[in-house]
Amino acid sequence: MPKPLAPVEGHPFLEYLIEDLARQGVTRVVLSLHYQAEKFDEFINKNSGRTNWPEISRVIENEPLGTGGAVKHVLKSIGHDSSFFVTNGDTLTLGAIQKIREATDERPINTIGLVKTSDPSRYGSVSTDETRNLVLGFKEKVAASSKTGDQYVYAGTAFLTANDFISTQKSIFSMENDLFPALIRKNKLHYTELEGEFIDIGIPKDYFAFPEWFRRQGLRLE
Numbered sequence: 001m002p003k004p005l006a007p008v009e010g011h012p013f014l015e016y017l018i019e020d021l022a023r024q025g026v027t028r029v030v031l032s033l034h035y036q037a038e039k040f041d042e043f044i045n046k047n048s049g050r051t052n053w054p055e056i057s058r059v060i061e062n063e064p065l066g067t068g069g070a071v072k073h074v075l076k077s078i079g080h081d082s083s084f085f086v087t088n089g090d091t092l093t094l095g096a097i098q099k100i101r102e103a104t105d106e107r108p109i110n111t112i113g114l115v116k117t118s119d120p121s122r123y124g125s126v127s128t129d130e131t132r133n134l135v136l137g138f139k140e141k142v143a144a145s146s147k148t149g150d151q152y153v154y155a156g157t158a159f160l161t162a163n164d165f166i167s168t169q170k171s172i173f174s175m176e177n178d179l180f181p182a183l184i185r186k187n188k189l190h191y192t193e194l195e196g197e198f199i200d201i202g203i204p205k206d207y208f209a210f211p212e213w214f215r216r217q218g219l220r221l222e
Helices: 013-023 039-046 066-078 096-104 162-166 175-185 204-216
Strands: 028-033 055-060 083-087 111-117 126-129 134-138 151-161 190-193
Touching: 013 204, 028 039, 028 066, 039 055, 055 066, 066 162, 066 175, 083 096, 096 111, 096 151, 096 190, 126 151, 134 175, 134 190, 151 162, 162 175
Parallel strands: 028 055, 111 190
Antiparallel strands: 083 151, 111 151, 126 134
């Protein structure tokens, strides 16, 4: 099944994610779907009457478009042409959007959330210019034995500009490998350090550790 729908103690992971978005004041969520997209309809219908939740809709891509192409497809489909937040459906850093929102009140847009980890081997690390608050580059994944202290990794949440996607000539492209490097070359990609722990259910170890991680935050589903 799609990772966002993987069950965690009787609830799909996506429910925990949207609950966190609701706590931050998010009022509209658009799901970008491809693999087994029809399975999300039940989730949307089941939760459509929750008054404390954002409005949830979905846009389906007929073929895999890459992370950047998928976002471009959503923006064109819903007619959105200003700034927006995007977040992965299989990762969670509590309060990430609120933290980035506060930061973008004081600095230019195009801001990604970064977290520090002692082992960036799963993700690749991010180099930054702290003085100018700029992202300088993304380093390839390295063996765990090569780690040298805490390093930044991309937490999967960002505040971006629609025009940077819509003006891209390609329909299939990667946000991380194509769009972000282009913004970096123009000194247009900023960052915010996110507090707290970052969870990624992409591997069994972290997926099974998620329930205890969630309880450790002192949270529960409404």
